[in-house]
Amino acid sequence: MTKPSASAPTASISEASASNNPKPSKDSLRTFTLDDYVVSFTNSLLTKKSVAASSTKGGFQSAKTMVKKPPLADTTPVVISSSSDDEPLELVSKVEALRLDQTQDRISKLDIDKPLLIVAGAGSGKTTTLCARVIEIIKRGVAPASILVITFTNKAADELKERIAKYMAMTGHAELKQMPFASTFHSWCYGLIMRNYHQVGLHQCPMVAATESEHAAIAKIALETIEDCRMLVQCESMLDIENEPESMVFVDRADLRWARVARKAKEVLDISMDNVAAELQPLDSKATMKGHGKLVKKKYGAQAVAATEEMSTTRALYHHIYAKLGKQSKLTNLADNPTDYRHLFDGKDIIKDIMSFIYRAKSRGDLPEHYPSAHGSVLKAYNATLKRFNLLDFDDMLKLANDLLDVSEVLESVQAEFPYLLVDEFQDLNQLQMNLVLKMQKGIGRVTAVGDERQSIYAFRGASCEHNFQTFLDSFVDAQVGRTNSGDQSLSQGAGTMASLTQNYRSHQSIVDLGNIVARDTIGDSKLLGRLRVPLLALPTAPMVPVTIWNSEDKHDEAKSIGSKIKELVDSGDCIASDIAVISRCLNFGSFRPTNLIEVDLMRSGIAYVVRGGHSALKSKRMQLFMALIRMVANTDDDIAAETCLSDVVKSLGPAGLRKLNGVGGYSTLPGGEMAPLSLFAKMERAVKHGSILPRPATDSLAAFTRSIRGWQAQLSTTMTLRQLVKLMFDEFVAQANEDAKEAPIWGKVATAQGASDGLWELVESIMDGFIDSPAALPPSDCGSFAPGKVANPNGPCSVLLLQAFSGQLCMMSTSAEDMGKVKGGHSKNSPTPPPAVVITTVHQAKGLEWKHVFIPNFVEDMFPMKFRGEAKADSVVLSPKDGNMPRPEEQHYREEGRLAYVAITRAKLGLYISVPAKHGAPWMERTDCFPSRYLPGIMCPDKPVKKHNYERDYYY
Ligand SMILES: Nc1ncnc2c1ncn2[C@@H]1O[C@H](COP(=O)(O)OP(=O)(O)OP(=O)(O)O)[C@@H](O)[C@H]1O
Numbered sequence: 001m002t003k004p005s006a007s008a009p010t011a012s013i014s015e016a017s018a019s020n021n022p023k024p025s026k027d028s029l030r031t032f033t034l035d036d037y038v039v040s041f042t043n044s045l046l047t048k049k050s051v052a053a054s055s056t057k058g059g060f061q062s063a064k065t066m067v068k069k070p071p072l073a074d075t076t077p078v079v080i081s082s083s084s085d086d087e088p089l090e091l092v093s094k095v096e097a098l099r100l101d102q103t104q105d106r107i108s109k110l111d112i113d114k115p116l117l118i119v120a121g122a123g124s125g126k127t128t129t130l131c132a133r134v135i136e137i138i139k140r141g142v143a144p145a146s147i148l149v150i151t152f153t154n155k156a157a158d159e160l161k162e163r164i165a166k167y168m169a170m171t172g173h174a175e176l177k178q179m180p181f182a183s184t185f186h187s188w189c190y191g192l193i194m195r196n197y198h199q200v201g202l203h204q205c206p207m208v209a210a211t212e213s214e215h216a217a218i219a220k221i222a223l224e225t226i227e228d229c230r231m232l233v234q235c236e237s238m239l240d241i242e243n244e245p246e247s248m249v250f251v252d253r254a255d256l257r258w259a260r261v262a263r264k265a266k267e268v269l270d271i272s273m274d275n276v277a278a279e280l281q282p283l284d285s286k287a288t289m290k291g292h293g294k295l296v297k298k299k300y301g302a303q304a305v306a307a308t309e310e311m312s313t314t315r316a317l318y319h320h321i322y323a324k325l326g327k328q329s330k331l332t333n334l335a336d337n338p339t340d341y342r343h344l345f346d347g348k349d350i351i352k353d354i355m356s357f358i359y360r361a362k363s364r365g366d367l368p369e370h371y372p373s374a375h376g377s378v379l380k381a382y383n384a385t386l387k388r389f390n391l392l393d394f395d396d397m398l399k400l401a402n403d404l405l406d407v408s409e410v411l412e413s414v415q416a417e418f419p420y421l422l423v424d425e426f427q428d429l430n431q432l433q434m435n436l437v438l439k440m441q442k443g444i445g446r447v448t449a450v451g452d453e454r455q456s457i458y459a460f461r462g463a464s465c466e467h468n469f470q471t472f473l474d475s476f477v478d479a480q481v482g483r484t485n486s487g488d489q490s491l492s493q494g495a496g497t498m499a500s501l502t503q504n505y506r507s508h509q510s511i512v513d514l515g516n517i518v519a520r521d522t523i524g525d526s527k528l529l530g531r532l533r534v535p536l537l538a539l540p541t542a543p544m545v546p547v548t549i550w551n552s553e554d555k556h557d558e559a560k561s562i563g564s565k566i567k568e569l570v571d572s573g574d575c576i577a578s579d580i581a582v583i584s585r586c587l588n589f590g591s592f593r594p595t596n597l598i599e600v601d602l603m604r605s606g607i608a609y610v611v612r613g614g615h616s617a618l619k620s621k622r623m624q625l626f627m628a629l630i631r632m633v634a635n636t637d638d639d640i641a642a643e644t645c646l647s648d649v650v651k652s653l654g655p656a657g658l659r660k661l662n663g664v665g666g667y668s669t670l671p672g673g674e675m676a677p678l679s680l681f682a683k684m685e686r687a688v689k690h691g692s693i694l695p696r697p698a699t700d701s702l703a704a705f706t707r708s709i710r711g712w713q714a715q716l717s718t719t720m721t722l723r724q725l726v727k728l729m730f731d732e733f734v735a736q737a738n739e740d741a742k743e744a745p746i747w748g749k750v751a752t753a754q755g756a757s758d759g760l761w762e763l764v765e766s767i768m769d770g771f772i773d774s775p776a777a778l779p780p781s782d783c784g785s786f787a788p789g790k791v792a793n794p795n796g797p798c799s800v801l802l803l804q805a806f807s808g809q810l811c812m813m814s815t816s817a818e819d820m821g822k823v824k825g826g827h828s829k830n831s832p833t834p835p836p837a838v839v840i841t842t843v844h845q846a847k848g849l850e851w852k853h854v855f856i857p858n859f860v861e862d863m864f865p866m867k868f869r870g871e872a873k874a875d876s877v878v879l880s881p882k883d884g885n886m887p888r889p890e891e892q893h894y895r896e897e898g899r900l901a902y903v904a905i906t907r908a909k910l911g912l913y914i915s916v917p918a919k920h921g922a923p924w925m926e927r928t929d930c931f932p933s934r935y936l937p938g939i940m941c942p943d944k945p946v947k948k949h950n951y952e953r954d955y956y957y
Contacts, residue, residue, distance in 0.1 A: 100125070100132055103501060108132035112140055112420070115441070115476035117469070118450045121536040122515060122906035123506030123850070126450045130424055131163045133448055134180055137420055138168070145775075147180035148418035150188065152425045154813055156848060157182040160424070181418070181776045185433050186394055189401035190808045192414065193392070194779040194801065199407045200400065205779070205804050207631050207638060209391040210811035211624055214640050216351045218391070219358065222381035358382055362395035363430045365402070389638050398432035405439040419446055426451030426472070427465035428458045434468055438475050445476050454519040454902050457844065459892060504536040506850055506909050510547045512538040515906045518935045522898040548913045549936065549953050551946060555597055555921035562855050563601030565913060566838060569853055570607060577607055578836035579852035583904045585864040587611065587842055592922040594858050595840050608837035612845055622760060623814055626733060630726070630807045632681065633712045634800055642680035645705065657698045661687055681706070708732060715798070722798040722806055723768055730761055764810070771809045779805045843900045846907050854908035857915045860930035860946065865897030894934075901935040918946040
């Protein structure tokens with residue numbers, strides 16, 4: 001992935017070492033020399049030393065004596081320079097040179113028509129080499145539009161495009177009109193589906209169900225289609241009220257719900273309420289009831305009062321159910337008559353459990369028949385429900401694209417369109433993605449894959465890096481396999497060489513060494529990974545700078561130490577705030593936010609910071625609602641979108657209205673001729689037409705809503721363009737919200753005028769710009785078989801398919817959108833541009849990035865690594881036949897945590913500061929002693945709790 005630090009201009013050690021510039025101005029681009037770093041960093045260390053010397057109990061060596069004057073780099077940077085002598089000066093000064101050492105240069109130039117696997121550690125220039133290879137392919141006369149580069153996130157795709165554009169400009173290709181197509185797997189697959197869905201018997205292009213809440217809604221509907229599950233689902237939703245914090249629920253409401261739960265439980269379990277009540281001590285409900293009885297009557301009417309009368313027994317029953325069931329396995333026991341299905345429900349939340357099973361199974365391309373009957377039928381029902389609403393989830397998208405590639409006509413057109421394929425982050429591919437690569441390149445073998453098994457951190461999504469590397473080597477028998485370090489010994493696979501970059505250009509020796517040590521234990525006994533792995537080397541020119549380990553008393557001390565060190569670094573002028581990152585294992589640990597106190601400290605010191613990795617505005621409720629509206633316009637049979645609109649838009653309907661609406665009967669004919677129950681939208685229209693099914697306000701709300709949808713639909717295939725139509729919808733969405741602020745709430749609270757317009761259109765529009773500029777994301781001009789180049793005109797009249805395609809892109813962007821955060825603190829209120837800010841983020845979000853100084857808080861057992869919590873479930877994990885001899889889940893967990901530690905450590909260029917508090921930060925563990933993380937080998941005794949005294953030590957590995 002691309003790395004430019006999220007910071008202002010800085011240079012990596014290597015860049016600096018390659019420069020002979022005298023000390024330049026601080027603001028200019030890439031102007032620090034290594035000497036600058038050494039001197040300024042040494043100064044900062046010396047400052048620290050004087051502060052820390054009194055409290056340091058050893059190990060803190062004089063940085064000055066340790067810093068060696070760097071010899072000249074022994075790598076020979078090859079600069080792919082402009083072929084044009086009279087390159088405009090402005091361009092040259094803006095564009096960074098593509099620095100390649102001899103190894104990277106040779107690898108990028110290996111036979112472009114043969115498969116190539118590049119295996120390399122962190123900071124060794126994988127992304128750099130990938131870009132160089134793309135340029136090499138273009139230089140050899142291949143049209144850029146014939147090259148597909150697959151990355152894992154939209155952000156990585158954008159950065160890659162930017163880097164390639166710069167490099168192309170540098171090499172005199174600026175006049176090229178086309179760019180290689182850089183995309184995520186999902187975006188590319190959706191484009192393929194849009195153009196070819198009819199090839200696999202679909203009558204209309206499926207749309208994307210992107211959010212977890214939509215998946216959960218689908219799962220719920222799916223489960224209710226399975227007779228045996230229905231009861232359990234109903235019980236789960238009844239019993240789920242336990243999760244509502246009592247203080248948040250009005251007591252009368254709670255009582256009503258209890259009454260309902262108990263009645264339902266009685267119905268389901270056939271437990272005699274009287275028997276149960278007699279068994280148990282009646283609770284104090286009568287007294288409580290008297291207190292709020294009037295309120296209940298006023299609010300809910302006579303029926304509610306009747307319900308509350310049951311309370312003395314129902315409350316007892318409620319408690320009895322919980323006492324009997326226990327919190328963990330309530331539903332297992334609840335099903336008195338056990339069936340297969342109860343095994344699905346041994347967790348706290350049925351739908352969550354079901355979804356984690358479904359995600360896991362689908363990410364591996366497993367079919368229902370791979371599983372025991374209950375699991376298999378749940379998977380089948382889930383897929384059938386998606387199909388019923390013409391929806392795809394993310395794994396379906398990969399699966400359907402795989403199916404399409406089995407159609408020879410489709411495969412031929414894909415291979416003709418993109419004969420060259422490059423895949424970044426190869427270690428993170430799941431089985432379906434791997435299959436896509438194999439199919440796309442079948443019989444061609446012009447594929448370049450770049451990966452690092454040490455950075456494989458998505459096993460939980462079904463990635464298996466060993467399997468990926470092995471499959472690549474097995475499938476592309478003439479893969480270029482070789483090792484270019486230490487005398488070019490070849491791994492002698494096939495005809496060529498597999499490239500392994502071993503030179504780390506990012507970090508200094510101690511960081512690289514610590515990374516190597518941590519990575520050592522993450523391979524397990526994999527022979528292949530052992531063979532592929534070569535320890536990373538720091539540049540010999542890198543300064544000898546220690547890794548700093550803090551031993552603080554508790555979270556308060558930790559925050560103070562980190563805050564004051566950051567302040568010291570910024571004040572020293574050695575770096576600006578955006579050169580610094582705090583990388584936490586997670587940003588939310590239950591209700592505990594591990595970086596909270598650090599934020600407070602930074603705020604107090606007036607240092608700006610930004611938290612990245614939360615939910616982006618694209619994932620907000622407002623956006624989800626707007627996306628659901630677009631989907632409704634494209635397909636009114638999409639009940640999942642309709643439900644989102646109903647719950648959020650048509651507020652005045654209420655639960656009773658919703659029940660009535662659902663009760664509207666009838667059938668409709670699907671495009672394929674099949675009969676299906678009326679869609680929710682059709683029911684809404686019927687209710688409006690009938691007029692008396694629902695109360696007046698609800699009918700009016702629905703009328704306004706259905707009118708809007710039909711009105712927007714009427715604009716399809718007129719003269720209106722996609723941009724105009726989406727803008728029209730957005731404006732009316734906002735206007736309606738404005739209206740609702742005064743009138744009856746039709747659009748609901750989420751779409752308040754201020755909220756709906758708060759920068760959301762800019763986001764939508766920027767996605768629209770990207771979509772319109774990507775021919776590979778556009779649908780065909782007609783629905784016939786796709787021929788490259790014959791895409792719909794995104795600026796012409798907007799068709800349903802174009803709207804669907806855009807909606808798909810919007811879903812994908814919103815799902816992988818990462819919150820870039822808002823800069824806080826730093827006294828920036830009056831400044832038009834936010835000041836440089838310290839980045840606070842998670843390891844997953846930090847992947848692919850680099851900073852001059854990195855702080856890792858909470859580096860203790862149970863926080864980093866996270867505790868393995870699967871013991872209870874380990875035995876009940878459903879294995880598919882593909883699991884074979886997988887290591888135990890616990891072993892896999894700690895290996896993945898080790899790789900996460902490796903990623904965090906290797907983001908640092910110069911300063912790495914690891915904090916090891918003596919007491920846990922989470923409120924429920926505050927009294928618990930911490931044990932040092934197992935990823936601090938040789939530094940702290942792993943068996944002894946961290947000592948309480950507050951000191952720091954510097955380590956040279
Ligand atoms: N030959 C080189 N000379 C100087 N600097 C280089 C060279 N190759 C790469 N770099 C620099 O090293 C840093 C890491 O490069 P890059 O991002 O390509 O590595 P990577 O292997 O993709 O990293 P990671 O996997 O850790 O994200 C960048 O700052 C890049 O500019």
